[in-house]
Amino acid sequence: MATQEALTKGLALPRLIAIVVILAMWQALALSGLLFRDVVPPLEALVVGFVGVLISPDFYANLAITFAELLAALAGGGLAGLVVGLCLGASRFASKAFEPWLGYLGPTPKIILFPLLILMFGVGVESKMAMGAVSCFFPIAISVAAGVRGVDPVLLKVGRSFRARLDQMLIKIYLPAMIAPLLNGARLGFGVALIGVLLAETKLSKQGLGFMVMDAYQRFDMPRMYGLLIVSVGIAAVVNIVLEHLAIQAGHKKPTKH
């Protein structure tokens, strides 16, 4: 892997310089007194805030609640997305009739549905789960439908020629052949579900990471708020990148055709 090495060589220096310049500018701005107190806290205060977040038991309790909401959202929205996606992928008629709606509803901002979800599911964790589920339904349904259509037709003929039953076709042909689009759907779904859950928590909630951010904002505890934002944005970005990596690897296992 000599080429790989050549490609990554010499990248550390510009990155390091960029980090140092950004941090220095931040610190200068913080110490300049141009902005209101703590709006841009000095770096040492940020570190204190970040560590303070990580060592508080409060943070883990709320993280667990957000995580539970997220899992329920992914389970509900993901299952619905999988079923709808499979149906749309299997029927050309259904795809033409309903998929444009999915495609255009997908990118609309889901958070505006939150008032309706509060009406239906109350102000507790259920409405946040519903928010996340509605958010992740669309990208998952769309990727699954595209995944079904992307399955090499000859593999379906193989399954049929060996007289596979419907469940065998699904488990032994469709799902393994669709692993890359499935992972991609999971990645997109996870991202939007997390945003949906967290935003819903900031709008109206008494618990969860989003609530903590809002709480810190209202008490004007800026270092704590920065710490919470770094953690939550960081989690979302890291999971996104890991799942993308997995999806690309799964894509590589396929033969060179396509």
Added chain:
Amino acid sequence: MSAPLLSVDGVTRRFGPETCGVLAVDNMSFDVRQGEFVSIIGPSGCGKSTLFSMLGGLLPPTSGRIAVEGDVITGPHPAVGMVFQEESCLPWRSVIDNVAFPLELEGIGKSERHDRAQHFVELVGLHGFEKRHPAELSGGMRQRVCIARTLAAKPRLLLMDEPFAALDEQTRLLLGDKVLQIQQELHQTTLLITHSITEAVQLSDRILVMTYRPGRLKRIVEVHLPRPRNADVVTSPEFGATVAEIWSDLREEASRGMAASEVS
């Protein structure tokens, strides 16, 4: 003489409406007897692949009747095994799991199906590659995996649709040799669809020549080369004579096909 293994009777397939659709296969009738190796040859676009799909039960004929062991086909039949023209290994399975696939569908336990699959992996000469994935194999090896997989289902009739079409000439000849050897070892009744005259003559007892669009049966050629054969048979004078005989039949159809494809 016993009843034919496969009997095709007045089979027609039309795509699209009666008036303006395409007539892909027109009123074809023939039989394949137990233990026979039959090739169907014709220019590209003559409806060979449509016929293949119908024989495999993947596509219903517009009219006519296809029967295997006297049993009229309404869908994929357990006595028929298919090898496809396209790359058809399951890319997420290793060689052995690909070959064991039909046994797995039947619900046979893991160790038994692996034992049975192993025999067919060795038969096609892939011993030592059991754990590899298709992406790590050459095109010829992948096609052998597919042949082994279909044989593992123990079909009484093996259908192959231009299985060597995507391979280079040398690999084709050697694979043809392999198919001959397998066929002689298993006495496997085989129907091969091809557009290669040499391949058809090298392998077959009988060759059905098809016309270009609509696909009809033009002629049946008996191949009187002695068995057992191997790849060397291509150097014999009888071989050349048979090839020439078929070429004279096929030339007219191929040029009709070529003219049609240049117009469209």
Added chain:
Amino acid sequence: MSRLLPPAFGVLCIVALLCLLQLAIQAGIVDVYIVPLPTDMLASLPRLVEEEHVIRRFGVTFGETLSAGLLALVVGVALGMALQHWPRMRRAFEPWFALLAAAPLVMAYPLFLVLFGRSSLTIIVIAFASALAPVVLKTIEGFATIRPVLIDVGHSLRMTRAQEFRLILLPAALPEIFVGLRLALIFALINVVGVEFLINLGGLGQLISELSERYDLPGTWASIGLVVIVSILFFLLLDGGERWLRKRH
């Protein structure tokens, strides 16, 4: 005829669903204090236009979306071209922009509130920040995927660097840059409406927030429907624009 059948069936299904909902509410199966009658939602539309200044709100939301999207286009294309110009910089920082594109920046809206106050500026900055990374990535992709033979043509004609850029590189990269612009506007709209709703300020997003806080159920449902329709029209327009540009290319 047969091409129009499936979409028509889709529309029909949705209309049928609404009718069914109407019947279910009237029969008391669905609680009218959760889902108001679809006819009431329709009836509240004129009220929204007159009393809630929907037209002016459109203007505010579109103004914010357009400002953020165009700002992201200008800054993003400039950044993308700069990164493309220095390959080492590109290799060093392209992953950073991929990370930025994956980060849910809208989450940080309380932070932007602190920095820029409760004003349109906050909304525009958040939308700009979310739209920037896709433009940068698409610009880089546009220049990186130019067929080398086109550059050879430029060399063989002994063009100057300026000519090469103006006559070859820029036109070849343009389609991808337009994809970037489309993404920028979509991201901007989503974030603008979302943040308007969350901080209860400005255009269409605020309308939903206000009506729901007043427990005006038919109004809330109708305004949500309105925002969804506006977004869909906006996406359709952008799609059409991109197709038109691609055809000319």
